Amino acid sequence: MPGLIGLLIPLEWTACAAEESHSEGFAPGVASFCARPLFPELGEQFSWLNNVLAQAVIGTILVIAFWLWVSSRQKVVPGKRQFFGELAYNFIRNGIARDMLGHDYRKFLPYLVALFSFILVNNLFGQFFVFMFPTFSKIGYAWALAALTFLLYNGVGIYKHGFLKYLKNNTIPAGVPAWIYPLIVPLEFLSNFVIRPITLGLRLFANLFGGHLVILVFVVGGTLLLTTTEELAGKPIWLLQTAGGFSLVFSFALFALELFVSVMQAYIFTVLTAQYVATALADEH
Amino acid sequence: MIPLEGGIDLGPLLPEHLSELIAGFVLFVIIFVVVWKFVVPRFEETYAERTAEIAGGIEKAEAAQAEAAAALAEYKAQLAEARAEGAKIREDAKAQGAAAAAEIREAAAADAERLVANARAQIQAERAAVVAALRGEIGGLATQLAGRIVGESLDDDERARRTVDLFLTELEAQPAEKA
Numbered sequence: 001m002p003g004l005i006g007l008l009i010p011l012e013w014t015a016c017a018a019e020e021s022h023s024e025g026f027a028p029g030v031a032s033f034c035a036r037p038l039f040p041e042l043g044e045q046f047s048w049l050n051n052v053l054a055q056a057v058i059g060t061i062l063v064i065a066f067w068l069w070v071s072s073r074q075k076v077v078p079g080k081r082q083f084f085g086e087l088a089y090n091f092i093r094n095g096i097a098r099d100m101l102g103h104d105y106r107k108f109l110p111y112l113v114a115l116f117s118f119i120l121v122n123n124l125f126g127q128f129f130v131f132m133f134p135t136f137s138k139i140g141y142a143w144a145l146a147a148l149t150f151l152l153y154n155g156v157g158i159y160k161h162g163f164l165k166y167l168k169n170n171t172i173p174a175g176v177p178a179w180i181y182p183l184i185v186p187l188e189f190l191s192n193f194v195i196r197p198i199t200l201g202l203r204l205f206a207n208l209f210g211g212h213l214v215i216l217v218f219v220v221g222g223t224l225l226l227t228t229t230e231e232l233a234g235k236p237i238w239l240l241q242t243a244g245g246f247s248l249v250f251s252f253a254l255f256a257l258e259l260f261v262s263v264m265q266a267y268i269f270t271v272l273t274a275q276y277v278a279t280a281l282a283d284e285h
Numbered sequence: 286m287i288p289l290e291g292g293i294d295l296g297p298l299l300p301e302h303l304s305e306l307i308a309g310f311v312l313f314v315i316i317f318v319v320v321w322k323f324v325v326p327r328f329e330e331t332y333a334e335r336t337a338e339i340a341g342g343i344e345k346a347e348a349a350q351a352e353a354a355a356a357l358a359e360y361k362a363q364l365a366e367a368r369a370e371g372a373k374i375r376e377d378a379k380a381q382g383a384a385a386a387a388e389i390r391e392a393a394a395a396d397a398e399r400l401v402a403n404a405r406a407q408i409q410a411e412r413a414a415v416v417a418a419l420r421g422e423i424g425g426l427a428t429q430l431a432g433r434i435v436g437e438s439l440d441d442d443e444r445a446r447r448t449v450d451l452f453l454t455e456l457e458a459q460p461a462e463k464a
Contacts, residue, residue, distance in 0.1 A: 030296055030297055033297060033301075034301065035301055035302065047302070048302045048303075048304030050302070052305065053304060053305075053308050056308055056309070056312055057308075057312065059312075060312040060315060060316055063316050064315070064316055064319050067319065067320055067323075067324040068319070068323060068324065071323065071324045071327040071328055072327075074327055074328070074330070074331040075331070076331065076334050076335050076338055078331075082331075085328075086328065089324075089328050093328075106329070109325050110317060110320045110321035110324070110325045111317055111321075113320045113324065113325065114313065114316040114317040114319075114320045114321075115313070115317075117316070117320075118312070118313055118316050137297075138300065138301060138305050139297060139298055139299065139300055139305070140300030140301070140302065140303070140304070140305020140306040140308075140309060141305050141306075141308070141309035142309075143300065143305075143306055143309070144305070144306045144307075144308075144309025144310040144313065145309060145313060147306075147310070148310065148313060148314075202298075205297075205298075209297060
């Protein structure tokens with residue numbers, strides 16, 4: 001595997017970096033999402049040791065530490081720490097898992113708890129100091145989770161129904177006349193086995209990517225305008241600076257919106273995962 | 286970015302590094318295992334304990350309620366018993382009182398009777414004494430009277446007493462016949 005990474009990464013890295021060098025100044029764009037290697041002196045072979053990986057690892061440590069902290073030394077009558085932990089835990093347990101999965105929810109609870117907390121913490125990295133970058137705006141991370149969910153719901157479906165019955169459940173809706181099968185079967189197959197994992201990953205990625213890009217535009221662009229010293233496209237300096245000030249003030253509203261989106265996307269990803277598992281387990285599609 | 290073979294640049298839709306996929310996968314699996322092995326069991330254990338405790342509490346409360354109900358029933362039974370006993374005692378007392386009253390009345394009646402009998406006997410005796418005394422006196426008076434009327438001394442006492450006795454017997458018989 002390291003060999004493979006070594007083969008692939010230099011290509012990718014140079015591609016991204018080259019694009020970055022094309023962009024003028026530090027104007028926000030796709031290149032703003034290029035990862036920065038932690039140890040550039042080690043060469044491109046180690047460029048995968050970058051800031052995104054570092055924050056993903058830190059996020060993982062934070063999530064694990066949080067859960068271990070709130071779940072340690074539990075008492076029947078909870079203290080503040082445990083109460084807070086139960087609040088978070090119950091949100092996923094009762095609010096998502098039990099609602100979507102019914103009596104089977106207990107088996108999938110660890111997956112959903114891990115999923116929600118991992119996504120939430122990494123999304124919030126986009127709004128908090130030190131990182132200021134949402135991990136899932138690097139699509140690889142989103143694909144990894146989408147792939148895991150894909151494996152999970154298909155796995156439990158096949159485990160419960162057997163491969164053929166599962167395939168039938170998910171391609172032939174109950175009560176559809178046979179003559180419409182040629183139309184419905186490919187559609188259902190596409191929807192359940194292709195569209196679902198792709199949209200799952202894309203939704204998470206695109207929301208954070210877009211949100212972060214908008215924030216970059218407002219903050220970086222606002223700063224540029226505010227500190228401008230020459231006229232731009234015939235506009236006077238004071239107008240540019242006012243516009244820059246407004247855009248910086250407005251960026252606060254965007255941060256608030258992104259905060260909401262971060263939580264929302266973590267929630268949606270978890271709910272959809274639960275939903276897909278529930279559908280896979282259902283006897284009739 | 287890597288262009289696809291057809292020449293479409295997927296841009297940020299393709300992972301910049303393969304490491305992203307692997308990192309996402311590995312890190313998530315680590316979290317999942319920790320949550321699976323430690324966090325969820327701990328929470329669920331606590332919840333189960335809590336449920337058991339609450340259920341136990343309800344049972345305990347039910348037991349206490351049953352106990353209270355039993356005690357209440359017992360007290361009621363005792364109260365009824367006490368009431369019945371009281372009523373019985375009252376009844377008994379009433380009966381006893383009545384008996385005592387009757388006894389006293391009887392005793393009083395007996396006393397009264399005895400007193401009456403005594404009085405009667407005394408009266409009888411006194412009457413007899415008076416009658417005896419009167420008889421002698423009246424005899425003397427009558428004799429004296431007769432002697433005075435006849436004017437002669439009646440020497441023959443025997444004859445005179447017989448005459449008087451006869452006279453007195455007649456006299457005595459007269460009011461009895463009248464009554």
